[in-house]
Amino acid sequence: MNEKIIKIIQDVSQKSDVPAEDESLFDSGLLDSFALTDMVAALEQTFDIKVPDSDLNPRKFDTVEKIAAYVESRK
Amino acid sequence: MAFIRGLGAYVPSRIVTNEELAVRVGKAASWIKDVSGIEERRWAAPDVAVAHLGLHAAKDCLLRSNADASEIGMVIMSSGSNERRFPGAAAEVAKGLGLTDVPAIDLPVASAGTLFGLALARDLVERYRNILVIGAEKMSSVIDREPMDANTGILFGDGAGACLVSADLGRLKIVDSLMRSDGSYTEALHLGLTGTLVMNGMTVIMQASRKVPSVISDLLKRNNRRPESIDWFVMHQANQNLIARIAKAVGVDTEKFYSNIARYGNTSSASMLIAASECWEEAMSICFAAFGAGFHWGALLAEVEK
Numbered sequence: 001m002n003e004k005i006i007k008i009i010q011d012v013s014q015k016s017d018v019p020a021e022d023e024s025l026f027d028s029g030l031l032d033s034f035a036l037t038d039m040v041a042a043l044e045q046t047f048d049i050k051v052p053d054s055d056l057n058p059r060k061f062d063t064v065e066k067i068a069a070y071v072e073s074r075k
Numbered sequence: 076m077a078f079i080r081g082l083g084a085y086v087p088s089r090i091v092t093n094e095e096l097a098v099r100v101g102k103a104a105s106w107i108k109d110v111s112g113i114e115e116r117r118w119a120a121p122d123v124a125v126a127h128l129g130l131h132a133a134k135d136c137l138l139r140s141n142a143d144a145s146e147i148g149m150v151i152m153s154s155g156s157n158e159r160r161f162p163g164a165a166a167e168v169a170k171g172l173g174l175t176d177v178p179a180i181d182l183p184v185a186s187a188g189t190l191f192g193l194a195l196a197r198d199l200v201e202r203y204r205n206i207l208v209i210g211a212e213k214m215s216s217v218i219d220r221e222p223m224d225a226n227t228g229i230l231f232g233d234g235a236g237a238c239l240v241s242a243d244l245g246r247l248k249i250v251d252s253l254m255r256s257d258g259s260y261t262e263a264l265h266l267g268l269t270g271t272l273v274m275n276g277m278t279v280i281m282q283a284s285r286k287v288p289s290v291i292s293d294l295l296k297r298n299n300r301r302p303e304s305i306d307w308f309v310m311h312q313a314n315q316n317l318i319a320r321i322a323k324a325v326g327v328d329t330e331k332f333y334s335n336i337a338r339y340g341n342t343s344s345a346s347m348l349i350a351a352s353e354c355w356e357e358a359m360s361i362c363f364a365a366f367g368a369g370f371h372w373g374a375l376l377a378e379v380e381k
Contacts, residue, residue, distance in 0.1 A: 026277070033280035034316055040281070053285055054259070058277040 004046060005067050012038040021065040026058065036061060043067070049074040077197040078245025079238060079377055080205070081140025082352035085131035086234040086339060087119040091215075093229070100225035107229045108337075112315020116232030116340030118215040123233075125157045126164040129211030130171040132235035132345075136207065136352075137172075140239045144172040147239075148203030150179040151196055153188025153210040153344040155266060155368065156217055157181070168209060178203075185266075186311050186367020188344030189236065193363065193375050194252035196240035204242045210344035211235035217272050227272050230314070232340030236348025247361065252375040253294045255286070264368040283317060283366040287374075288324035291364050294374040302327045306358040311365035312336040312346035321364075343367070 163181025
């Protein structure tokens with residue numbers, strides 16, 4: 001799953017960086033507000049999940065491992 | 076029924092360029108344009124009050140509507156940057172128009188304030204006949220501090236917009252509206268009694284990117300309108316990148332979303348009516364939309380009566 005998440009991050013950020021699993025995607029500059037929104041849309045499509053508005057909290061998507069945990073919880 | 080009888084606007088004369096602010100926030104002027112679409116904004120002089128801005132827009136609106144102030148039955152005024160906790164500026168603006176015996180109500184809703192004002196005016200206009208909706212903001216008084224916050228200081232400008240809603244006169248009929256509020260996000264965007272404006276930009280962008288297209292789609296669907304059939308989408312001018320994203324989500328070209336943010340920046344609740352005052356005269360249909368602190372958001376559909 002993490003490989004797919006990293007591919008999504010690279011696509012929406014248009015950067016080829018490979019973030020560490022616990023690296024903040026915001027602090028590293030990989031994701032900004034708009035890329036984060038695109039990433040959530042891509043997660044929904046790729047993993048066939050629905051992210052409700054109430055879960056649109058940047059803290060839930062700050063690192064690859066948090067994203068993976070969130071996706072797993074929505075399956 | 077409710078009609079848009081006319082619109083007006085006012086912005087201060089002082090232009091504040093990206094170059095001027097870039098020095099203060101330690102960023103390049105090109106960065107400001109890239110992240111916001113803003114090239115310049117207007118700031119009022121320190122001694123100019125929110126009511127002063129609102130009164131100018133109100134008079135412009137009446138002039139362009141061929142209306143006399145004596146016809147106004149109610150004033151609804153939105154501002155999130157008024158100088159006083161109370162009273163708000165509504166009664167002061169009404170007084171400036173010579174109105175001292177009509178209800179003048181304040182909506183401290185910030186960016187979605189005039190959308191809510193128009194929606195409420197539609198519902199109240201049968202009783203009050205002509206309702207003047209005003210949004211006036213002096214955002215420079217909120218963000219012009221040292222050190223200036225790079226994320227908020229670059230965004231905001233001062234100005235005012237006004238719309239006269241009439242029960243029986245006007246080219247565009249207000250067909251329907253949707254207003255929504257969710258207090259879960261109060262801390263994400265707020266201005267306290269002291270201190271500067273607080274904005275969690277990521278939360279605001281994430282929520283607005285979802286909620287605005289959703290409320291527009293809901294409004295158009297329940298009125299059997301397709302997005303491509305709308306002449307103009309006139310949204311709160313928050314950020315050009317957000318406007319483009321919402322246009323894409325709605326399924327229309329960005330050019331369908333009228334934008335003047337490059338010239339005026341984000342004037343909070345004033346922005347939607349300032350923008351509408353520039354584009355409404357030729358439009359056969361307009362879908363208004365706004366999103367802001369609260370969160371409050373909504374959409375409103377106006378079109379030539381068929």
